[in-house]
Amino acid sequence: MVTITFIIIPTASTESSAAAPRAISLDFVLPTGIECQFDSVEASLGSWIELPSASDCTIAPRATDSQPTLIGWATNADFPIDIAQRQVDNDWGAYETFNNDGQLTGVFIPAGGYTLLSNDTNLYPIWSE
Numbered sequence: 001m002v003t004i005t006f007i008i009i010p011t012a013s014t015e016s017s018a019a020a021p022r023a024i025s026l027d028f029v030l031p032t033g034i035e036c037q038f039d040s041v042e043a044s045l046g047s048w049i050e051l052p053s054a055s056d057c058t059i060a061p062r063a064t065d066s067q068p069t070l071i072g073w074a075t076n077a078d079f080p081i082d083i084a085q086r087q088v089d090n091d092w093g094a095y096e097t098f099n100n101d102g103q104l105t106g107v108f109i110p111a112g113g114y115t116l117l118s119n120d121t122n123l124y125p126i127w128s129e
Contacts, residue, residue, distance in 0.1 A: 027120075036057040057125065068128060071088045071128045073109050073115075073124065074106060076105075079124070081126060095107070
């Protein structure tokens with residue numbers, strides 16, 4: 001497992017605030033054999049950033065005939081692939097999952113899509129076969 005961490009430093013605000021700004025950690029958690037080439041992320045808290053696209057990432061050749069393709073990024077490694085693939089196939093964008101109590105349990109963002117920096121986040125690649 002390889003983790004690429006970007007620390008996002010908030011820019012100074014012109015408004016006075018009781019809370020001091022803090023750095024945001026955006027971690028791309030990549031399994032062994034997967035590489036993503038993309039520029040460093042520079043943004044401030046509350047900014048939108050573009051995530052790596054399928055053309056930015058490769059997986060080491062496999063013994064099978066199928067070669068997976070990156071379809072997006074999720075906040076949990078076991079995000080349902082069928083939901084992620086449906087979002088991409090229909091060009092519907094991001095998708096959120098919730099538990100029975102209405103609490104957010106996962107987010108999927110298509111490869112090359114944008115995300116809002118609001119908190120420390122781990123992002124896991126979601127692959128289609």
